Amino acid sequence: MLTVIAKIIYPLILALIIVINTYNLAFVEIKxxxxxxxxxxxxxxxxxxxFTKLSYIITFIDIPILLLFIYHFTKKxxxxxxxxxxxxxxxGISDSLVGSLLYKSFNIQYEKVLNNTELLxxxxxxxxxxxxxxxxxxxxxxxxxxxxxxxxxTNSNKINxxxxxxxxxxxxxxxxxxxxxxxxxxxxxxxxxxxxxxxVFTFTFVSFIFxxxxxxxxxxxxxxxxxxxxxxxxxxxxxxxxxIEDMSTDLRKFKHxxxxxxxxxxxxxxxxxIEGLKDFxxxxxLTESKEVLNQDQTLSSLKYITNTPLKSFISSKILQATxxxxxxxxxxxxxxxxxxxxxxxxxxVLGILFDNAIEAAKLCDNxxxxxxxxxDEDKIxxxxxxxxxxxxxxxxxxxxxxFSTKGTNRGLGLSNVTDIINKTHHRVTLNTTCxxxxxxxxxxxIKNSEFRx
Amino acid sequence: MNIYICEDNKKQRLTLETxxxxxxxxxxxxxxxxxxxxxxxxxxxxxxEQKTELQNIYFLDVDLNSNMNGLTLAKEIRKYDVxxxxxxxxxxxxxxMLTFQYKVKAMDYIIKCSNxxxxxxxKECFDxxxxxxxxxxxxxxxxxxxxxxxSVSFFNTxxxxxxxxxxxxxxxxxxxxxxxxxxxxxxxxxxxxxNDNFYKTHRSYIVNLNKIKKIDKENLIIYMNNGETCYxxxxxxxxxxxxxxx
Numbered sequence: 001m002l003t004v005i006a007k008i009i010y011p012l013i014l015a016l017i018i019v020i021n022t023y024n025l026a027f028v029e030i031k032x033x034x035x036x037x038x039x040x041x042x043x044x045x046x047x048x049x050x051f052t053k054l055s056y057i058i059t060f061i062d063i064p065i066l067l068l069f070i071y072h073f074t075k076k077x078x079x080x081x082x083x084x085x086x087x088x089x090x091x092g093i094s095d096s097l098v099g100s101l102l103y104k105s106f107n108i109q110y111e112k113v114l115n116n117t118e119l120l121x122x123x124x125x126x127x128x129x130x131x132x133x134x135x136x137x138x139x140x141x142x143x144x145x146x147x148x149x150x151x152x153x154t155n156s157n158k159i160n161x162x163x164x165x166x167x168x169x170x171x172x173x174x175x176x177x178x179x180x181x182x183x184x185x186x187x188x189x190x191x192x193x194x195x196x197x198x199x200v201f202t203f204t205f206v207s208f209i210f211x212x213x214x215x216x217x218x219x220x221x222x223x224x225x226x227x228x229x230x231x232x233x234x235x236x237x238x239x240x241x242x243x244i245e246d247m248s249t250d251l252r253k254f255k256h257x258x259x260x261x262x263x264x265x266x267x268x269x270x271x272x273x274i275e276g277l278k279d280f281x282x283x284x285x286l287t288e289s290k291e292v293l294n295q296d297q298t299l300s301s302l303k304y305i306t307n308t309p310l311k312s313f314i315s316s317k318i319l320q321a322t323x324x325x326x327x328x329x330x331x332x333x334x335x336x337x338x339x340x341x342x343x344x345x346x347x348x349v350l351g352i353l354f355d356n357a358i359e360a361a362k363l364c365d366n367x368x369x370x371x372x373x374x375x376d377e378d379k380i381x382x383x384x385x386x387x388x389x390x391x392x393x394x395x396x397x398x399x400x401x402x403f404s405t406k407g408t409n410r411g412l413g414l415s416n417v418t419d420i421i422n423k424t425h426h427r428v429t430l431n432t433t434c435x436x437x438x439x440x441x442x443x444x445x446i447k448n449s450e451f452r453x
Numbered sequence: 454m455n456i457y458i459c460e461d462n463k464k465q466r467l468t469l470e471t472x473x474x475x476x477x478x479x480x481x482x483x484x485x486x487x488x489x490x491x492x493x494x495x496x497x498x499x500x501x502e503q504k505t506e507l508q509n510i511y512f513l514d515v516d517l518n519s520n521m522n523g524l525t526l527a528k529e530i531r532k533y534d535v536x537x538x539x540x541x542x543x544x545x546x547x548x549x550m551l552t553f554q555y556k557v558k559a560m561d562y563i564i565k566c567s568n569x570x571x572x573x574x575x576k577e578c579f580d581x582x583x584x585x586x587x588x589x590x591x592x593x594x595x596x597x598x599x600x601x602x603x604s605v606s607f608f609n610t611x612x613x614x615x616x617x618x619x620x621x622x623x624x625x626x627x628x629x630x631x632x633x634x635x636x637x638x639x640x641x642x643x644x645x646x647x648n649d650n651f652y653k654t655h656r657s658y659i660v661n662l663n664k665i666k667k668i669d670k671e672n673l674i675i676y677m678n679n680g681e682t683c684y685x686x687x688x689x690x691x692x693x694x695x696x697x698x699x
Contacts, residue, residue, distance in 0.1 A: 286567060333552045372551035376604065381555055395632045396681045426622045433632030440632075444601065 006117040011046030013124045015039050017131055021087050022066065024135035028074040038069055063088065090138070094131035098123060236312035239319055243299050261285065301332040305373070307339065313347045314371070317354040321369050326361045331372035339380055340448045341428055345420050350382070352413040353441050357386035359406070360439060364389055368438075379446045388439040395432050454582075455485035459494050459526065460514040460542065465565065469512060469542070472572050476579055482510070491519050491526040498533040507534040510582065512575075515543035527557040535605070540578055542571070597646050599627075601636050610650065614677050616643055616659040628681060654685040654693050662696060670694075 019039040023032075042065070049058060063084055070080040102123065268277040299318065305311040321328050339346065361367045370385035397403055399414045421428050427446035434440070456473060460466040470487055486497050494511075501507065511530060515523035527539050538560045541553055553559035560581070563574040596607045614628040618640055625643065626635045640659055644651075653659045654675065660683060666676045673685050685693055 289566065331551045370551060372555070374552050374555045376556065379601075383551055383555070385551075394679050394681070396628065396679075422619070422624075429624065429635035429637075431632070431634035433629070433634070435631045442634075444635075446637075 003117060006121055007050060008047075010117065010121055010124065011043055011050055013121065013128055014046045015042035017091060017124065017128045018042050018062065018066070018087070020128070020132050021090055021135045022070070022083075024132070024139045025083055025086050025090070026070075027079045027083055028076070030070075030073045034069075034073060041065065086138070087135075090134055091127070091131050094127045094134060097130055098126045102126075233309055233312060236316040237308075240299070240302075240312055240315040243315070243319060247299065257288075299330070301330050304332045304335045306336065307343060309343055310339075310347065314350065317351070317358075318371065321354070321358050321361075324358055324362055324367075326358065326367040326369045329368070329370045331370075331374075334375055336373050336375055336380065337447075339445055341445050349417050349420055349443065350384075352417050353384050353443075356413060357384050357439070357441070360388045360392075361386040364437075379444055382443040382445070383440065385438055385440045388434065388437055390437065392434055392439065395434060399432075454482050455509045456482055456512070457485055457494055457497070457509060458487040458512045459489070459491050459517060459523075460512070461489045461516070461518045462514070463489070465514075465542075468568060469571070469575075472568075472575055473512070476572075476576055480579075480583070482579075485509070489517070489519075491517050491521040491529075494526065495529050498530065501533075507537065509534055509537045511537060511539045513539060513541055515541055515545065524553065524556065527553070527559065531557055538578070538582055540575075599636060600638070606634075610648070610661070611663075613661050614664045614679065614681060615661060615683050616640060616651075617683065618657045628677075628683075630679065652689075652693055652696050654683070654689045656686065658683045658685075660685075660693075665697065668693070668697070 016039070019035050019042065022038065023035050045061065045065070046058075066084045066087060067080050070083055071077060074080060264280065265277070268274075268280060299315055302311050302315055302318075305314065318328050318330065357369055361369050364387045366387050368385070368387040370383065372381075372383040374381040374383070392398075393403075393405065399418060402412065402415075417430065421430050421443075427448070429444045431442040431444065432440070456477075458466060458469060458473075460469060466487060466489065470484060473482075473484060486494060488494065491513075498507075511527070513523045513526055517523060517526070521529070523541055523543070527541075530537065530539065539553075539557060540560055541562045542565055543562070544565045550559070550562040553562060561574065561578050563571055565571060596609055598605050598607050608627065608629070612629045612631065614630065617626045617628060618624065619626065623637050623639055624635055625638050625640065626633050640653070640657075643659060644653060647659065650662050651659050652662055660675060660677075664678045666678050668675050668685065670690065673687065673690065675683050675685055677683070
């Protein structure tokens with residue numbers, strides 16, 4: 001009676017092992033009911049094998065069935081192969097783990113197990129447990145990993161540089177595991193496992209887990225940094241939007257004032273009151289218009305920068321300067337084409353130059369910051385000028401490492417700038433001059449021949 | 454020096470002429486042409502026979518109701534007169550100073566808000582011009598021209614301390630009394646342009662001998678007037694000392 005139940009349950013457990021692991025390691029979502037069909041198929045298959053005692057054909061049929069199943073639903077041969085490799089090697093590892101633990105701790109011989117159905121069931125249950133644990137663990141580790149050979153989506157948060165190494169490692173591991181199982185079965189037929197083999201096996205297993213952990217950690221770190229970068233850019237864009245809205249409000253106010261002025265002028269003209277008109281013009285209009293003219297429409301010319309991260313970065317620096325009560329003057333007279341310097345490095349350089357300019361201008365009575373981007377035929381010139389005090393040290397000193405007018409343990413900014421410019425680019429130069437209390441930094445970027453008109 | 458005015462608003466043009474005449478009464482400045490048509494300015498420049506050493510003063514409005522605006526007119530002028538003084542007048546503060554300075558080497562950029570302001574700014578320009586003329590006429594002020602890509606810059610040799618080349622990509626850095634500038638070129642080509650005051654002390658340095666403060670023969674270091682240092686190679690040392698003692 002018991003053996004009949006056992007004969008029914010045993011293939012069920014085997015089928016469960018396959019199906020659960022396949023489900024856990026799926027790269028592409030497959031509907032749950034398809035897994036049910038798969039389970040049924042395997043159950044029938046294993047039952048048949050039980051019946052006919054042709055246990056050696058299991059592996060040979062397992063793999064094609066799995067491959068066909070996965071390929072049918074994902075239509076991707078590459079994914080199917082990787083997934084099948086992962087499944088088989090996982091089951092193999094669990095098998096060996098359970099097996100070696102059993103032999104090690106209970107000293108049970110292999111033949112004994114083969115004939116004892118209850119023990120077999122227990123064994124397979126243990127394998128089911130271990131493999132499900134491992135595959136669930138793997139599922140979470142590989143959740144964000146992109147296994148494609150060609151990186152299609154450059155904006156995706158997935159990494160795929162580890163794909164090839166991971167695949168190779170898994171294949172190697174599978175070979176090791178099978179070899180080992182083979183060794184194990186041979187040895188178990190003659191004697192119990194030696195300590196050395198056990199050690200080799202656990203070492204392989206542990207290193208596998210270790211590699212997976214490294215993958216997990218680097219994945220997380222990369223995602224974290226990307227997230228920070230996106231957040232910062234979003235913040236800058238929000239500030240930019242707010243300042244545009246403020247300007248729009250200012251414009252509305254100005255229109256309102258303007259219509260009032262026209263009305264007033266009209267009255268003076270209609271009543272032929274020239275004296276009153278002269279009075280009004282000199283005393284009120286002129287002073288008011290000077291104020292309006294001096295207010296620079298600072299951020300509107302940024303619309304000519306096509307590179308959005310660059311635009312948001314510059315606008316945040318300008319806003320920072322304005323908040324320090326510095327008079328900022330921006331000039332971008334025409335559309336600036338794509339700059340042939342990597343945005344990240346350009347932003348680093350500009351960041352350092354802006355910070356220096358803002359800090360220097362803060363110390364003056366007359367706080368001025370001029371920023372211009374000039375589009376010449378063969379080059380783009382970015383200019384940052386700031387008012388500076390009389391006691392500016394000679395320029396070559398400013399660029400020395402560890403030199404700083406603001407205290408110790410600082411002073412790497414400008415030397416970093418020269419490093420970046422010299423190291424990575426062949427068409428970028430930096431000119432620095434200081435004349436008449438005006439400190440000027442020019443970055444000249446020569447256009448690549450494709451970008452020239 | 455000849456003065457050219459180009460301004461499309463008749464009233465403002467006449468005001469400008471009056472201001473200029475009142476400021477330059479005693480000097481040798483003369484208004485050669487005052488027009489609202491930029492093409493006339495270009496034609497006038499074309500017709501001058503001796504084109505070299507042209508140096509005029511130009512007062513240009515940025516917005517001209519014509520096929521050319523102030524900027525394109527200035528670019529045309531620069532083809533004939535590289536050293537002339539171009540001064541822009543405008544009522545638009547946005548298109549401004551720096552862009553014109555870099556594109557056509559504009560001297561100044563005056564915003565038309567009131568006649569008093571215009572007058573004082575024009576006066577500043579004339580003061581600066583006469584100061585520069587005095588400087589240029591006295592002493593041997595050599596200037597050398599250096600190509601920054603398509604555009605040319607002039608440097609007063611008196612301001613240059615030394616030339617340095619560093620990285621492998623033919624970048625030369627000029628160290629001047631007011632800072633430094635970089636451009637692409639070779640020291641060899643520079644040597645051909647420079648006069649006897651400059652000497653190659655090292656395969657990466659050409660030094661202005663007038664600006665050397667002291668030479669450390671043992672450590673092969675040259676100290677310049679402003680404290681900067683550069684190097685002399687052993688094989689150039691003897692020649693350097695010879696030149697300095699002259």
